[in-house]
Amino acid sequence: MTKEKAVILLSGGLDSCTCMAVAKEAGYELYPISFNYHQRHSVELEGAKKIASFYGVKKHLIIETNMEAIGGSALTDEKIEVPEGDVERKDVPPTYVPARNLIFLSYAMGYAEVVGASHVYIGVNSVDYSGYPDCRPEFIQKFQALSDYATTATAVEGKKIKIETPLQDLSKSDIVKLGSKLGAPLQFTHSCYNGGEKACGVCDSCKLRLRGFAEAGVEDPIEYETRSL
Numbered sequence: 594m595t596k597e598k599a600v601i602l603l604s605g606g607l608d609s610c611t612c613m614a615v616a617k618e619a620g621y622e623l624y625p626i627s628f629n630y631h632q633r634h635s636v637e638l639e640g641a642k643k644i645a646s647f648y649g650v651k652k653h654l655i656i657e658t659n660m661e662a663i664g665g666s667a668l669t670d671e672k673i674e675v676p677e678g679d680v681e682r683k684d685v686p687p688t689y690v691p692a693r694n695l696i697f698l699s700y701a702m703g704y705a706e707v708v709g710a711s712h713v714y715i716g717v718n719s720v721d722y723s724g725y726p727d728c729r730p731e732f733i734q735k736f737q738a739l740s741d742y743a744t745t746a747t748a749v750e751g752k753k754i755k756i757e758t759p760l761q762d763l764s765k766s767d768i769v770k771l772g773s774k775l776g777a778p779l780q781f782t783h784s785c786y787n788g789g790e791k792a793c794g795v796c797d798s799c800k801l802r803l804r805g806f807a808e809a810g811v812e813d814p815i816e817y818e819t820r821s822l
Contacts (some may be wrong), residue, residue, distance in 0.1 A: 596622040598710035599757070600701050603627050603653075605640030607715030607782045607802055608760055611768050614715045614777035615759045617648060623706050626654045626701055630693070631661035633668050634788025643781040656700055666690040668786060675786045678800035685724045687761075687795060688786055694727035698736055698756070705754045706746045712758045721765035721801050733758055765805025773811050780814040794819035 599621035603609045616623055625648075627641040638655070645653035660669050661797040667673040667687040676686060694717065701713045726732060737756050746752040760768055764777035772779050784802045792799050794817035803820060806813040 595808065597712070598622045598624055598705075598708055598799050599712040600705045600708070600710045601625045602697055602701055602713070602715045603641045603644060604716075605637035605642075605782060606716070606784045606798075607765075607772065607779065607805075608718060608768060609641070610644050610777050610779060610782045611772035611775070612714045612716040612759060613644060613648060614772055614775035616712070616757070619774050623648055623650050623714065624652065624654070624710055625650055626656065626697075626704055628697060628700075629655060629657045630690075631659050631669060632690075633671065633786070636785070636788045637783045640781045640783045644778055647778045647781065654704060658700075660690060660693065660696070663691060675796050677795050678797040683724060687725065688797060692727070694725075694732070695736070696810060698740075698789060700752060702740050704743060706744045710756050711753065712755050714759070716726055716729065716760050717758050718760045718763065718765075718768070720763060721768075721805065730758075730761060733761070764808070765801050766808035769805045769809040769811050773809070775791045782817065789818065791816040793817070794821055 599616045601616055601623055602614050603613055603625035625645045627638055627790050629638060664670040666689060673687050675688060698715065705713050717733065719729050723755045733756055740747060742748045747754055784798045786796040786798050787793040792815055
């Protein structure tokens with residue numbers, strides 16, 4: 594029996610790695626897609642390659658797209674500083690990359706149509722996150738409605754390519770627990786915005802990750818410059 598296929602948006606971070614594990618557990622044939630969007634560093638992308646290799650995928654597609662040309666984010670413009678972390682942040686921080694998930698999901702939907710995938714997995718989360726508008730349920734719902742009319746597969750052939758967001762309502766500690774339970778290779782993940790040899794431990798992403806591991810009672814397998822909550 595031929596397995597159904599799923600495209601996985603794989604950044605190389607904790608959430609996307611756990612998403613990959615969820616799709617694997619569901620029995621799908623995995624088609625990860627990652628992006629070199631001229632971000633501040635490539636450490637996370639190297640992690641994505643290791644995760645894809647761990648799962649023995651047939652193909653790991655890496656798309657190059659130049660979001661540095663747009664700028665407007667601390668992750669694509671080195672003149673904008675990465676702020677020190679605030680796990681209680683409510684405003685949209687300068688690490689938000691304008692329309693990133695809109696662009697990435699568009700690529701993923703096109704790829705899903707080409708490989709014949711019926712699902713697209715993305716690790717967006719609206720509980721422990723940095724306030725990004727493109728991580729909210731409303732965005733996913735609107736994008737799903739649009740994508741139903743956007744491809745030959747969905748608009749002409751009547752097929753469904755469903756966007757799956759298994760982490761949407763989970764806390765970071767819940768994500769850590771889930772990834773650990775499913776045997777996800779969390780040792781290959783990288784969440785730091787600064788991208789040093791070791792994670793900085795002080796940016797938003799590091800602090801959210803550290804708190805998640807601490808609350809889950811799981812040892813974070815990566816190295817940090819500073820381990821402060």
